[in-house]
Amino acid sequence: GAVVSQHPSRVICKSGTSVKIECRSLDFQATTMFWYRQFPKQSLMLMATSNEGSKATYEQGVEKDKFLINHASLTLSTLTVTSAHPEDSSFYICSAGGGTRSYEQYFGPGTRLTVT
């Protein structure tokens, strides 16, 4: 299957700062990338869908000014958590699809964010 990487795998930041998480499709061009949030022992909650070269589409209840998503190329999407607070602490997962992998989503390994 296709490979999707995320960086960093873990990050700790102070309350009020911003943190950027990168999602890369390593061996295919992803026209669409998805960002999920997952709390312990719970399901994945879709935050937003990003298409290369256009603005992300956010799910209801997700603050677009807090969770900035950029999909500048066919292999890279970034999620920036702005002015992070302890309640933003969570596990963030990206997935990539589209292009030559049109019917599949390939998941990154996730990023654990802790806001102190």
Add this chain to the structure above:
Amino acid sequence: AQTVTQSQPEMSVQEAETVTLSCTYDTSESDYYLFWYKQPPSRQMILVIRQEAYKQQNATENRFSVNFQKAAKSFSLKISDSQLGDAAMYFCAYRSMEYGNKLVFGAGTILRVKS
């Protein structure tokens, strides 16, 4: 909007035995994909099996098979000859053919494998 329901929060199975995880979904669409994903303690999402709704034949992947009942909107996963490495959280997911690659996940089932 589509919904996916997994009614079993936790299941246990003895090593080498068979277990079935349940999933039901709600949709008005006639064509779609259904998936089972495994999330082990590493939290990496792994695709276990995929079913296209237009295919009547149930998908199988080695020890994993599904029972797809389209009219009943049911999509259960059977794991045969369970192994310790099968212990994980399992998610059932629905993908619309009309709304891009967006996946709708169920709440998940924790599978424990006893030796």
